[in-house]
Amino acid sequence: MRITFPRVLRSEWTKLVSLRSTWWTLAPLAVLVVALAGVIGNGIHRSGGELTHASAVSAAFLPVDFAVLVLGVFGVLQMTGEYGTGSIRSTLTAVPRRWPVVAAKALVQASLTLPVSVLTCAAAYVACQAFLGEPFALRPVLGAAGSLVLMGLLGLAVGALLRHTAAAVTTLVAGLFVVPALLGPALPGNREEDVLRWVPAVAGQAMYSVDGTGAPFKMFSPLTSTLVLTAWAVLLLAGGALVLHRRDA
């Protein structure tokens, strides 16, 4: 009877799947994303006109732009929910070294959201292309799913850093949507591309674009963007673990 990392993983898995809110967040979100993708495909199809390959593919993932926010908030709540309810005290007395808690939460959350995201994005693609006629393409589907999972982890990290739901959600929304929107106009035109493609929200979108197109500037390629967003998530999670380790619970 002693703490091991696989045991902490099992514990966090139990915690994640034993909350109804987990299923009440993920299931309706999946349905909504797929339905919206179908509606968007239908709308574009009816308005007619020629679509490039890239914009036909990315049309399927327009709902993902908002779904990343839901996943981000979901991630935030994995951490701030523990502080809000006081269960963090139980968690940290069971695992007083603390960092395994953050690592386990990240792995468990990723292993639940990854299959859900892959299935959702694949279904969304199929629903949309039923109207637009692009053949099935695995890479953009995986890119979209990957960006959802990573945004969820980003949320988890922000939750660990800030602890309070309201503060963390506000920060997440500001970081993902407000900052990039303000940063564009604030930067001189030639610097815009250099800075913005490093921003998490932009890197996330680039992951499910066709070769980094679709923005008013050149984004990184999907693969590079995946690395950029992964780096953000890992960096912030490490920061979250450090903060958890050093502060009083």
Place this chain on the structure above:
Amino acid sequence: MIEVHELRKRYGDRLAVDGLSFTVRPGQVTGFLGPNGAGKSTTLRMIVGLDHPTGGTATVNGRRYRDHPDPLRQAGALLEARSVHRGRTARSHLLALAQTHGIGRRRVDEVLALVGLDTAAGRRAGGFSLGMGQRLGIAAALLGDPAVVILDEPVNGLDPDGVLWVRTLLQDLAAEGRTVLVSSHLMSEMALTAEHLVIIGRGRLLADTTVAELIDRVAVGTVLVRSPRAGELRDALCAAGAAVTTTEAGVLQVARADATVIGELAARQGIPLYELTPRRASLEEAYMDLTKEAVEYR
């Protein structure tokens, strides 16, 4: 065994715990007492590693709590009643804690039955009453069959049955040879449960003593005297240097003279006595006396 040595905790410019040292031994219930804000909870939180000490050390069974490979086996703690996610069932909550140490489902059901929550195990903790929350917290503390049990105000919110149950449980745990540390701001509760007392005020140690010793330490006891010639006796006692107060006709409260002195003085003067009762200070008074300053300057 819990050993606290020169423990300090600073919040901003306030010292919540200020050079606290004491040892809690196995086999008995130790009461951890102090007025509200004395630093009890902060000390307990530092013992189980939730708060980092500003200075000093707190060890459980010879090591810092967090340095044990099996902390739940070493010590179980109930710190605040609400340490549960409201959306999780009692059983899932305990199971998640148990899994970190590879403790099985059977033990989870065992502690649920032990605290009387077996029928509520599948209900979500958000709907629990304060008392049920308290029982769930105690179940979590006992999950690892720990050598040290730490409970912060465990009877808060419990009905009389529950209070009695906790009292018996604590004594049973101590009788099994465990170290039991229970905090309370109520002396009356501790007087019934604890054998040993650690009393703190404003973050400092005020007393580390047994219940019996504490009563003996109390400064003044008074003697109640009943006599048909109380007026005469009062004058004689005052002349002998005692302090006398009267609350009703024929009854005197005498301080600074014990029963022997009063009885002999009355005999010499030929004053009959109907009652001569030494009144020891109660544990409550002893405690109030001890913590008076700590409360006043808070």
